[in-house]
Amino acid sequence: MSFLSTCYGADIDALADEGDGFTTVTSSTIANFVLRQWTDVATTLGFLHPFNNVARGLRTSHAGLTGLHSATLAAFEQWHRARPREASPLSVSARLARARAREEALIGHAARRPGNLWALDEPASSVAGGACYEREPGVRGRAFLDDAGPGYFHSVRSGSQDDCGPVFLAIGTFPWVYGSRLHRTPPGLDWEEAGQWSPAVTAMRLCASLWQPEGNLAQDARAVVIAWRTYRQSVDEALRAVPVHDARAMVPGQLHRRGLWLDAQHSSLEVHTVAGPRGPLTASVHNYIVRRFAAFFALRRSLLSAAAQLTPDMLRMVAQNPDPCVRPLVAGAGARA
Amino acid sequence: MSKILRFVVGSAVLTGIGAAALRYYQARQQANGQGAGTPPPPPGPTPDESTLPPQPEGPSKPAAISWQNVVPLPVAADVPGDMTRNWGTTPVDLRPLLLQIEAASGIAGAARILALVAAGESEYQATAHNGDEQKESGERTASWRAYWRNKDRNPPLTFGEAAANFGSGGLFGGLAPYALWTGIQELKDKAPLLGSDPRILFLPRVAGFVAAVYLQRLLRNYEIRDHADIKAGWGSVSLLSEAGRKDPDYARIREKFFEKATKVGIDLADEATIPAKLSAANWPGAAAVWGKIVVTLPTPGKVAIS
Numbered sequence: 001m002s003f004l005s006t007c008y009g010a011d012i013d014a015l016a017d018e019g020d021g022f023t024t025v026t027s028s029t030i031a032n033f034v035l036r037q038w039t040d041v042a043t044t045l046g047f048l049h050p051f052n053n054v055a056r057g058l059r060t061s062h063a064g065l066t067g068l069h070s071a072t073l074a075a076f077e078q079w080h081r082a083r084p085r086e087a088s089p090l091s092v093s094a095r096l097a098r099a100r101a102r103e104e105a106l107i108g109h110a111a112r113r114p115g116n117l118w119a120l121d122e123p124a125s126s127v128a129g130g131a132c133y134e135r136e137p138g139v140r141g142r143a144f145l146d147d148a149g150p151g152y153f154h155s156v157r158s159g160s161q162d163d164c165g166p167v168f169l170a171i172g173t174f175p176w177v178y179g180s181r182l183h184r185t186p187p188g189l190d191w192e193e194a195g196q197w198s199p200a201v202t203a204m205r206l207c208a209s210l211w212q213p214e215g216n217l218a219q220d221a222r223a224v225v226i227a228w229r230t231y232r233q234s235v236d237e238a239l240r241a242v243p244v245h246d247a248r249a250m251v252p253g254q255l256h257r258r259g260l261w262l263d264a265q266h267s268s269l270e271v272h273t274v275a276g277p278r279g280p281l282t283a284s285v286h287n288y289i290v291r292r293f294a295a296f297f298a299l300r301r302s303l304l305s306a307a308a309q310l311t312p313d314m315l316r317m318v319a320q321n322p323d324p325c326v327r328p329l330v331a332g333a334g335a336r337a
Numbered sequence: 338m339s340k341i342l343r344f345v346v347g348s349a350v351l352t353g354i355g356a357a358a359l360r361y362y363q364a365r366q367q368a369n370g371q372g373a374g375t376p377p378p379p380p381g382p383t384p385d386e387s388t389l390p391p392q393p394e395g396p397s398k399p400a401a402i403s404w405q406n407v408v409p410l411p412v413a414a415d416v417p418g419d420m421t422r423n424w425g426t427t428p429v430d431l432r433p434l435l436l437q438i439e440a441a442s443g444i445a446g447a448a449r450i451l452a453l454v455a456a457g458e459s460e461y462q463a464t465a466h467n468g469d470e471q472k473e474s475g476e477r478t479a480s481w482r483a484y485w486r487n488k489d490r491n492p493p494l495t496f497g498e499a500a501a502n503f504g505s506g507g508l509f510g511g512l513a514p515y516a517l518w519t520g521i522q523e524l525k526d527k528a529p530l531l532g533s534d535p536r537i538l539f540l541p542r543v544a545g546f547v548a549a550v551y552l553q554r555l556l557r558n559y560e561i562r563d564h565a566d567i568k569a570g571w572g573s574v575s576l577l578s579e580a581g582r583k584d585p586d587y588a589r590i591r592e593k594f595f596e597k598a599t600k601v602g603i604d605l606a607d608e609a610t611i612p613a614k615l616s617a618a619n620w621p622g623a624a625a626v627w628g629k630i631v632v633t634l635p636t637p638g639k640v641a642i643s
Contacts, residue, residue: 046429048413049421079421084602185426249403249638252539253464266410266540267463270428284430 002301007325008225012297015228018260018290019298025309030213031065033302037211037295038072044288045175045186047079069212077201081193088192090135095194097133101143102191102199104129105167110206115220115322117206118172118227118296121154124165132164144169144178145187151179152234152278153227172224172296173289174207175200180279182286184270207292213310216299217317221326228293232260235286238276255283260290304329389485392478393502399536403638407540408631411437418448423610425602427452428461431508434541441629442549443619444556446611449603450564451509451548453594454571456601458510464539466506476504476512484514491518492526500535507538509548510571519547520623522554529627529634537635546630556617564605565591567615 004013020036022029035055042051054071058064088095108128109120124131135141142164148157153173157166169177175188191200209215245258252266255274262283264272269284303310304318307330318330411433413420418436420429427435427449435448435455459465467476484494484501494500494517503513511519513535520528529546530537537543555561555570559577569576569590576587598605605611620626 043413043420044429046424047421049419084425250405250407251401251403252407252541253462254401266407266542268428268431268461270430271461284428 002305003325003329004297004301007323008221011232012225012228013301015260015290015294016297016301017294019294019296021298021302023302023306025303025306027066029302031068033299034068034211035065037208038068040288040291041208042072042076044284045189047076050075050079069208073201073205073208076204077198080189080198080200080204083189085190085192092194094133094135094141095192096197098141098143099192099194099197099199101129101131101133103197103202105131105143106169106171106199106202106206109169109171115218116223117210117215117219118170118224119153120167120169120171121157122165122167124163124167127165127167130164131167140164143167145181147178147180149180150234150278152182152231152238152276152281153179154230169203170227171203171206172210172227173292174203176285176289177203182282182289183273183280184282184285186285210292211295211299213299213303213314214317216296217303217314217321219296219300220322221297221300222323224293224296231289231293234278235276235281238274238278238281242274260294262286307332389482392481399499399503402534402536404537404540404635405638406633407635408542408633410434410541416440419610423449423604423607424452425598427456427601427603431455431461431541434545438545438549438630441621441626442553442617443621444549444552444615444617446615447549447552449611450567450615451545451552453597453601453603454510454548454568455508457568457593457597458571459506459508461508463508463541463544464506465508465510466539467504467510477502480504480513483512487514487518492521492528492531494518495532496534503535506535507544507547508541509544511538511544511547513538516544516547519550520627523623528623529631533634534637540635542631543635546627549626549630550623552615553617553620556615557620561615564611564615565594568594 001010002013002016004016020033022033038051038055039048042048051072054075055065055068058068058071061067090098105120105127109122110117112128120127129143131143132140133143140163144167147168148166150156151168153170154168157168168179170179171177175186176182177188181187188203189200191203193200210219239257239262242262243254243256245256245263250265253264255262255264255272257263262269262272264283269287270282272283274281274283303314304326307315307318310318310330315330318326321327410430412430413433416433416436417440420432420436424432431452432448435452438451439445439448455461480503481501484497488494488497494514496517497514500513500517505512505516507516516538517530517533517535518528519530521531530543533543538547551571552567555567555574559566559570559574561567561570561577566577569587572586572590573581575581576584576590581587595605603611
């Protein structure tokens, strides 16, 4: 049992068990943890080849994996830009305005709520830039899809409704950002770049910051705990009819539950989509989301279980964390640092 | 369930096609010295349609069964190759298997072409089954005829009648009897699936082996003018004869193939991933391909499925 049980509950400790953390805090263990996260993301999203090229190049360099994060983001950006896209019916200026509105919303969220990056959950009027763009002269368009109904990430958002909000974006599980659209294709990757604006890359950067030590320690984990429990509860409801894995039987193609995970042996998980009451839920997407939550808590536990090994920057992040349960964990270590 | 065309594999190929295709095949064998290594068995007497046993009515609905001795699907770390370039929307978790088929068969470009075949035949559903619905009697009739017309000339199938009434299924839409006879040209009565239940086609590795052998036979024995010809021949090699190319089905299947490539997002002209002409010149033999793709023969498990 770790502080996760004490602070948040045994379910969070169990979730962290699935996140493949580490026991000793060194630059190497952290780099390998980050490498595992990026490998998972690159595999799921389909940019494994450029990612492997980046990782291979860094391994042979003098600096090793220390530059992995920025190099991978650059590879992601290049890959994302090269993805084939359907032609947009919007004008160039409208696409530019939409990309800008999206990026402003993300950057504004990061600036205003640096300790609550996991989800942007605001009425449009509170979102930087207003989450609107000019579709055509005199016509406003939503920067983000309407996700106000009940989804896997949240219940109905009944706050102030206007033509561009409310806005809910699950940044921690990017590119599956909308709670009612957990289908196979990730909607966040459809955020087109235009001009200097690259909202998908910005969102990926924010998401990835959650599996960087400083970024992780800056978060108020209580919000992530609530997000996880909301997701878990709504998913349990959707998966009620899915059988639990029977280790004695290997039935090809049969979807089953294995602990927190969905599995379908000898079948693509991408072709299994459960039509739940809160929308589609594709098996591979569910597992990706669970891995993002698990990684967050695994890193948090790994770091704070070895507080004496944290760097001064990491200790400072914990000391500033709004969560009263974690600050005492580094009190002694802070004095030593 | 998606429309699944049928495989026509092995010596059985020769019975399902017209005399023109047979003559063409033999001429090619003689002309270029190519071939699957062993000459096809001579066409024996084909049972008259009226002598075939009556086909059972109603859909084939075999219950799910469990399997043992099944090697897990490969993951990206298990296989060389580019998991990113020119895959379109092919499921990420199936790409390693497709690359493994390409590597094992020595057929460069096979991975993307088979990705398109799977998109058309099964929409990537490993357990896709054509024959399990009342309306799918055509597929059951095809497998029924395939079995009864060829059972006396091919090695016996332990589950022959089940295969006959199965229709087609699996990732690449194999017609059950022909799929279970896969490899008999090279391995004779040592072909690996002769004793298997047709539901083994629902295992993607097995379906991949069947597809690899069939692709190799298409490339070696038929005139494949472009990638779409592979899909045309996938349903029936008779469409690859001069007469077959005039059949409206030939043009229809090719058109659908090109549409599928566009929809999936695989660029057939990307020669870095799909050579302009696929070649089976490096085929290592069915036994070696089996050893690399399926590894060991899966057998039915002992656990009843509720």
